[in-house]
Amino acid sequence: MKLKHLLMGMICTALIGIGLAHFSPALAADKENCLMCHKYRYMGIIDEAGKRKNFNVNEHLFLNSIHGKVACRECHTYIKKFPHDPVKEKVNCANECHVKPPFAEKNFSHKKIVKIFDESIHGIKPDDSPEMKKAKPNCKYCHQNPLYQKVENTRVSFDKTLARCRNCHEEKGVEQAYKHITHRLRHKTTRSSREIVALCSKNCHGDESLMKKLGVSEEAQEAVETYKESIHGKATTLGSEQSADCISCHASSLIHDIYKKDNPKASVFKDNRLETCKVCHANRNKHFIKIAVHPSIKSTKNPFLFFAEIGLRILLYGVVSGLLGLLFLEIFRRKRDGIRMRLKAGTSWRR
Amino acid sequence: MTSGTNGILLHGATSGALPDDYFTHVEGVGAIPRDIYKHVTSNPFGDLPRYSPHIVIQHFLVFTSFLVLAATGIPLHYSDTIWAPHVIAVFGGADMARYIHRIGAAIMVFGSLYHLLSITGSTIQKIIRRQFDIKRTQVPLPKDLFDLIHDVKYFLGFVKQRPKMEKFMYKQKLHYLAILWGTFVLIFAGTALLFPEHVAMLWPSNSAFVQAVARLMHADEAIMALIVIALWHFSNVHLTPGRFPAQWTFLTGRITREHQIEEHFLEYLRNLAEIPEEREYMKSLLFELKISDTKGES
Numbered sequence: 001m002k003l004k005h006l007l008m009g010m011i012c013t014a015l016i017g018i019g020l021a022h023f024s025p026a027l028a029a030d031k032e033n034c035l036m037c038h039k040y041r042y043m044g045i046i047d048e049a050g051k052r053k054n055f056n057v058n059e060h061l062f063l064n065s066i067h068g069k070v071a072c073r074e075c076h077t078y079i080k081k082f083p084h085d086p087v088k089e090k091v092n093c094a095n096e097c098h099v100k101p102p103f104a105e106k107n108f109s110h111k112k113i114v115k116i117f118d119e120s121i122h123g124i125k126p127d128d129s130p131e132m133k134k135a136k137p138n139c140k141y142c143h144q145n146p147l148y149q150k151v152e153n154t155r156v157s158f159d160k161t162l163a164r165c166r167n168c169h170e171e172k173g174v175e176q177a178y179k180h181i182t183h184r185l186r187h188k189t190t191r192s193s194r195e196i197v198a199l200c201s202k203n204c205h206g207d208e209s210l211m212k213k214l215g216v217s218e219e220a221q222e223a224v225e226t227y228k229e230s231i232h233g234k235a236t237t238l239g240s241e242q243s244a245d246c247i248s249c250h251a252s253s254l255i256h257d258i259y260k261k262d263n264p265k266a267s268v269f270k271d272n273r274l275e276t277c278k279v280c281h282a283n284r285n286k287h288f289i290k291i292a293v294h295p296s297i298k299s300t301k302n303p304f305l306f307f308a309e310i311g312l313r314i315l316l317y318g319v320v321s322g323l324l325g326l327l328f329l330e331i332f333r334r335k336r337d338g339i340r341m342r343l344k345a346g347t348s349w350r351r
Numbered sequence: 352m353t354s355g356t357n358g359i360l361l362h363g364a365t366s367g368a369l370p371d372d373y374f375t376h377v378e379g380v381g382a383i384p385r386d387i388y389k390h391v392t393s394n395p396f397g398d399l400p401r402y403s404p405h406i407v408i409q410h411f412l413v414f415t416s417f418l419v420l421a422a423t424g425i426p427l428h429y430s431d432t433i434w435a436p437h438v439i440a441v442f443g444g445a446d447m448a449r450y451i452h453r454i455g456a457a458i459m460v461f462g463s464l465y466h467l468l469s470i471t472g473s474t475i476q477k478i479i480r481r482q483f484d485i486k487r488t489q490v491p492l493p494k495d496l497f498d499l500i501h502d503v504k505y506f507l508g509f510v511k512q513r514p515k516m517e518k519f520m521y522k523q524k525l526h527y528l529a530i531l532w533g534t535f536v537l538i539f540a541g542t543a544l545l546f547p548e549h550v551a552m553l554w555p556s557n558s559a560f561v562q563a564v565a566r567l568m569h570a571d572e573a574i575m576a577l578i579v580i581a582l583w584h585f586s587n588v589h590l591t592p593g594r595f596p597a598q599w600t601f602l603t604g605r606i607t608r609e610h611q612i613e614e615h616f617l618e619y620l621r622n623l624a625e626i627p628e629e630r631e632y633m634k635s636l637l638f639e640l641k642i643s644d645t646k647g648e649s
Contacts, residue, residue: 231544231566234430240445283548287558291547295563305563312571319575323583326522329506331591338389339592346392347609348593 034072035059037083045086065145069176070097093139101177114139117256121263132214135204142199146190188255193236193245197227200246219294226294242280249276249293370512375616377623380630381637385512388612390640397605399622399629401518405469407604412462413534419455421577423448428570456541463534487518487618491528495521515616526584533576540569 035057037043044054062068073079074097078089094114096107117123117139124133165174189196204210206224227233227246235243251258252267259266267276273289281288299306338350374382402410423442426435442448477483486492499521501514519527543550543565550565551558588598593610600606611619623630 228431231427234427235445235449237430238427238436238439238445238448240449242446242449281548285548285552287551287555288548290559291551291562292559295566297563297567302560302563304560305567308564309567309571312567312575316571316575316578320578320582323579326503326506327583327586327591329503333506333508335592341592341595346394347389348393349389349609351390 030059031071032073032082061147062145064147066147067145070099074098090138091140110139113254113256116254120256120258121260122256122258129214135210135214137204142191188247188251188253192239193241193243193248194239196245196247197224197233197236200224205246222296223294226296230293230295232293244280244293248279252276370510372515373512375515375620377620377630377633380623380634382642383633383637384642385515385616387633387636388609391608391612391636393607393609395607396599397603398608399606399611399619399626400604401600401606401611402604403469403473404604405465407601409462409466409469410601412458412465413530416455416458416462417576417580420452420459421573423452423455424573425577428574453545456538456545459534460538463538487621489519489524489527491524495524513613516614516618518615518618520614522587526579529576529579533572536568536572537576540565540572544569 038055038057039059041056042054043056044052046052067075075091075093075095076087077092077095078087093110096109096111099108100106101108122136124136128136162175162178165178191199200206201224205220208221208225211221228237232244236245247255247258249268250266257265257267259269261268261270263269264271266272270289274284274286277284277289297305297309339348340350341348373385375385376382422438426432426438427445427448429435439445439448442451474483474488486494494517498514498516501510502521504510505513543562547562550561554561588594588601589596593613598610606615608619611622623633
């Protein structure tokens with residue numbers, strides 16, 4: 001009997017396994033069998049600086065990522081032979097790849113957005129200092145080939161929206177495109193506000209000494225600190241999704257067009273703020289936009305607030321210590337006078 | 352009563368060094384010694400009227416909304432501390448806490464308006480009936496300063512008896528004024544934070560400054576209120592001997608006899624005039640303690 005059960009169990013498991021294997025995604029992206037080597041977990045080198053680098057590619061994760069349909073060499077174009085030499089070049093996101101989006105005839109490329117990015121304050125300029133060149137981020141600093149994230153059904157009715165797309169588009173292509181763009185329809189970014197602030201602060205804007213070295217303005221040096229003092233910053237720190245993060249204000253919907261605030265193209269340029277603030281503050285007006293988004297209380301800038309803050313603090317300590325002093329005096333004397341802690345038998349006093 | 356005969360009663364009664372105002376003569380009751388509160392019997396839930404149901408309800412509205420406001424606001428102010436995310440998580444995260452904070456604020460504004468209306472109404476009523484007495488109100492008077500000095504002297508042992516105080520003593524008047532001011536500041540600064548666009552239109556030339564002042568005042572006033580309430584008010588009504596574990600006035604609207612006589616002696620004299628049962632009680636107590644009427648007059 002037992003053997004029979006065991007056999008049945010084994011057969012069922014095997015059938016389920018075969019079924020699962022059958023429905024797993026096709027290995028379309030790896031036509032050239034790069035995974036022959038890159039599938040190994042510890043595929044990597046130790047470089048001259050002694051740093052370990054891992055070149056393993058998790059097939060399952062990659063196939064479900066944004067670039068799951070793109071063959072390896074469409075981005076890693078510099079690889080010409082097999083096995084290839086050590087890689088010196090970096091991926092260029094402005095490349096054209098041989099994927100045609102379901103709604104276009106041309107090959108796909110990130111050219112346009114790369115151009116906007118290159119023109120922004122973060123693009124490398126010829127007259128940048130070597131440190132500045134090194135400090136500036138590239139595409140991959142923020143975009144790490146994320147997995148598809150479906151928007152919650154409660155917020156966007158997935159089927160309803162998709163049904164409308166299918167009026168014209170083929171089901172297969174449109175689903176992929178839909179998954180790709182829906183998370184951008186509701187929020188400016190896939191990352192949460194807190195992650196955006198962390199990403200901007202981590203290696204760069206939060207590092208005041210680096211900011212000083214790069215010669216940015218005093219205001220920009222302490223931008224992260226002052227932001228965290230603001231109501232936006234405090235709410236974001238606690239995980240608010242409605243509060244403004246760095247790129248809510250510093251970029252338009254193009255996301256990559258970040259400029260210094262004195263550049264007329266900047267979303268935070270004084271003439272553009274009415275538009276920028278409108279995204280959240282529908283009732284904004286020309287007086288509202290003067291309110292400090294990066295507030296700082298300094299004796300040089302706003303002496304009244306600086307001394308008011310000190311005054312309030314002294315008042316607080318004075319009031320609290322005075323009242324508590326009075327309280328302790330009162331308790332001490334009344335205890336000596338014969339009062340007890342508890343109201344017993346109708347009185348608190350020792351008779 | 353044994354204590355009446357062995358002389359523990361009536362501090363210094365036998366020593367002869369009695370202050371002039373030690374006995375208070377009340378017509379039809381007798382001579383009441385100042386420290387009679389050590390000898391009366393009290394119901395912990397209160398013997399004498401102090402607050403109307405309106406005041407009890409208003410206190411409920413204000414203290415519940417205050418606790419909610421503090422619990423949702425303080426973590427935001429100290430958002431970079433280790434505990435803040437955990438406290439805010441109780442309210443469903445920062446985005447939900449915002450709305451809860453506003454609901455709390457609405458309740459507090461309602462409670463404050465209710466209070467202002469009810470005290471204005473009852474004051475007008477009392478003026479019309481010619482019963483209004485400024486000494487029974489929260490209005491600070493010079494006497495309060497003298498009471499404070501007297502009380503500090505008592506605490507330090509320079510005088511033997513506490514001052515004879517009105518329905519609201521210096522502590523309560525100070526606290527009440529602080530709440531009036533604090534609520535005023537918090538409501539106005541909070542409104543400026545909630546409607547920055549509209550407030551900017553009200554002060555067009557210095558909208559940024561007004562907002563900065565509102566931010567500073569809202570946070571600092573709230574922290575002050577929280578510390579004063581958590582450390583001082585809670586101690587006064589929960590931990591102080593004689594009030595432990597709670598002064599039930601906030602539920603019953605009534606005050607214990609011993610508390611009334613100790614800290615609100617002048618109000619107690621009015622209670623004697625207004626409540627016949629209290630007069631009877633005090634009369635029989637004085638008789639039991641063998642304090643003769645004539646002694647009071649001497």
